[in-house]
Amino acid sequence: MATLTTHPDCVPLVSYRFGKGATNIDKYIQLQGYEAARKCLTLGPEAIIAEMKASNLRGRGGAGFPTGLKWSFVPKQSAKPKYVLVNGDESEPATCKDRLIFEHDPHAVIEGTIIAALSVQAKMGFIYLRGEYRYLLQIMEKAVADAYAKGFLGKNIFGSGIDFDVVTQTGAGAYEVGEESALMESLEGKRGIPRIRPPFPAVVGLYGGPTIINNAETIATVPHIFRIGAATYAKLGTERNGGTRLFCLSGHVNRPGVYELPMGYNLKKMIYEVGGGIPSGKKLKAVVPGGSSTPVLTADEIDIGMDFDQVGKAGSMLGSGGVVILDETTCIVEFALRTMKFYRHESCGWCIPCREGTDWLEKSLIRLHAGGAVDKDIDNIRYLAENMLGRTFCPLGDAAAMPTIAFVQKFRREFEDHLNGKGCPYHHAAEPEPALV
Amino acid sequence: MTTLFSPALAARFDKLVTLYPVKRSALVPMLLYAQDEVGCLSDAVIAEVAQRIGISESDVRSVISYYSLLRTHPAGKYNVQVCTNISCMLRGGNEILEHCKKKLGIPNKGVTPDGVFSLEEVECIGACSWAPAAQVNYDFHENLTPDSIDKVLDGYRAKAASGSKK
Numbered sequence: 001m002a003t004l005t006t007h008p009d010c011v012p013l014v015s016y017r018f019g020k021g022a023t024n025i026d027k028y029i030q031l032q033g034y035e036a037a038r039k040c041l042t043l044g045p046e047a048i049i050a051e052m053k054a055s056n057l058r059g060r061g062g063a064g065f066p067t068g069l070k071w072s073f074v075p076k077q078s079a080k081p082k083y084v085l086v087n088g089d090e091s092e093p094a095t096c097k098d099r100l101i102f103e104h105d106p107h108a109v110i111e112g113t114i115i116a117a118l119s120v121q122a123k124m125g126f127i128y129l130r131g132e133y134r135y136l137l138q139i140m141e142k143a144v145a146d147a148y149a150k151g152f153l154g155k156n157i158f159g160s161g162i163d164f165d166v167v168t169q170t171g172a173g174a175y176e177v178g179e180e181s182a183l184m185e186s187l188e189g190k191r192g193i194p195r196i197r198p199p200f201p202a203v204v205g206l207y208g209g210p211t212i213i214n215n216a217e218t219i220a221t222v223p224h225i226f227r228i229g230a231a232t233y234a235k236l237g238t239e240r241n242g243g244t245r246l247f248c249l250s251g252h253v254n255r256p257g258v259y260e261l262p263m264g265y266n267l268k269k270m271i272y273e274v275g276g277g278i279p280s281g282k283k284l285k286a287v288v289p290g291g292s293s294t295p296v297l298t299a300d301e302i303d304i305g306m307d308f309d310q311v312g313k314a315g316s317m318l319g320s321g322g323v324v325i326l327d328e329t330t331c332i333v334e335f336a337l338r339t340m341k342f343y344r345h346e347s348c349g350w351c352i353p354c355r356e357g358t359d360w361l362e363k364s365l366i367r368l369h370a371g372g373a374v375d376k377d378i379d380n381i382r383y384l385a386e387n388m389l390g391r392t393f394c395p396l397g398d399a400a401a402m403p404t405i406a407f408v409q410k411f412r413r414e415f416e417d418h419l420n421g422k423g424c425p426y427h428h429a430a431e432p433e434p435a436l437v
Numbered sequence: 438m439t440t441l442f443s444p445a446l447a448a449r450f451d452k453l454v455t456l457y458p459v460k461r462s463a464l465v466p467m468l469l470y471a472q473d474e475v476g477c478l479s480d481a482v483i484a485e486v487a488q489r490i491g492i493s494e495s496d497v498r499s500v501i502s503y504y505s506l507l508r509t510h511p512a513g514k515y516n517v518q519v520c521t522n523i524s525c526m527l528r529g530g531n532e533i534l535e536h537c538k539k540k541l542g543i544p545n546k547g548v549t550p551d552g553v554f555s556l557e558e559v560e561c562i563g564a565c566s567w568a569p570a571a572q573v574n575y576d577f578h579e580n581l582t583p584d585s586i587d588k589v590l591d592g593y594r595a596k597a598a599s600g601s602k603k
Contacts, residue, residue, distance in 0.1 A: 002564075002567065002577075005566075081458070090563055091560075091561060091563070092561070093522045093523050093524065093560070093561040093565070094523060094524050094561070094565045095561075095565065096563045096564055096565045096566050096567075098563075099563050124458070130563065131469065131504070131506045132506070132562050132563060132572060132575070133563065134575035135575060135576075135577075167456050167457065169465070169466045170465075170466065170469065171465065171504070172465050172468065172469055172504035172505070172506040172507050173504050173505035173506035173507070174503060174504050174505060175560065175561075186465060187462055188459065188461060188462055189459070189461035189462045189463065189464035189465060189490070189500065190461075191503040192503060192504075207458050207459065248565055248566050250524035250527070250528075250565040250566050250568055251523070251527040251568075252528075256565075256566045256567070256568070258566050288523070292522075292523055292561075322524075322565060324523055324527070324565075326527065330527065335523065335526075338521070338522065338523055338526050339523060342522055342523075342560050342561070345560055346560065348503070
């Protein structure tokens, strides 16, 4: 149902089997499937982790932490069982890439999970999809059953004497559960409330055992690293940013879609060449480069390479790969408000700065957008957002605050244009001001 | 035990609680599947799920209230969930929502008097590159226009009239 979009600059690595019928396990095997897992069985844990480190693969969920390093933090000896947890709770607005992986190449997720397990000698893995992706759960469940039937999962996998079980399930609608510690709570049958860290999941994770937790795209990339070799993989990208990633283009762009491009690919080129530019010859106003939580870039800040370090240097984040393109007709205040409405809805309420901060920021932005604000309200918005930063158990508070600060900083003029009863100059229907309780 | 669920679902639940290191891990999937079959998480469903997992009913309720897909009151047979988050908003998601309100004659979170449709404005559903998008129950409908959502809704209405289950 969801398909990959291609462009001559695309490098089909993670998407190598998309559209080739690889949900069928025999087809997957024909396309070099499960060769990486067999290879890793002979390599052993240390060599697997060394290869992962050499690949320069960094977490595709948003934070960009080096995957091999993360795996190396899991202690060799543990009294409690170790686990692998695949985070397919893809919920960051503007992100729709993991969906393609589950739909087209479910066995790559299973194979990546097996390799992660071999690297730390875990005996059980979980693949957790977001609740809205029910049709993908059916695909994943069949793939898991087929892998069991072939002896790739269960007792004595690939005749190696090693046991490994995989359970797959969905959540039930909660952005917060995409956060690693909240995801573990959810998988334990509880409300998705974040845990304090340290200890990190690598030491105390699911059911209290050491846990590898990675984004679904990260895990699905792993077999390809062993298929083509870590050095070759690393070379596809830029320094310290190995490989390719699935970028999701959305918003005001002629050819929205999910494209697999090398890490470090130029953002301007991505919008104008890969995405075909802005519809109806309109001008670009801004770009949100990595999902709704990443600080906005203005039209003259987009001549940058899309890797974690270069986007970081430009003052934003590569995040989840969701690139949102805003043309000149977009009201930044309305966009900031819609973003905040989301975070207010999704705040789990556990930490006061996030629970109260998102609520007050939404109210302030509604009032500002409707024209009911005065000059000092703009500074108040920024002050509120700045006071949420770093003061919560999980990154949701930061995710709400960071883009807000950037909107005010970079588009203050647009905020001012709404003040003192003027309302929205873009003539969008303003939402009614909420009744104060 | 006597059960509210079909024999197939009851058997599925019996297996589900054995899959995880702790029984309680089966709670969220169990609630979803129970809701799919019964329509909502009624008091009786909550009582049975609590008993199957071995936790209190208030524990179950606390989990239900956290997740947006879980509900204690019935939705329409076809629950129309329109995304208005950023990527959909930029491509007309709000207009699709307004169109659905008018077409179905119900507000956000409303249910039609015949119980066929309910309508919900939802947060990002993971269809950003194919925006604007909506889900009807678990089915995705993408690249929507007012005309195409009309056809989608008409299709479901025809299905409801012919008495088909899906």
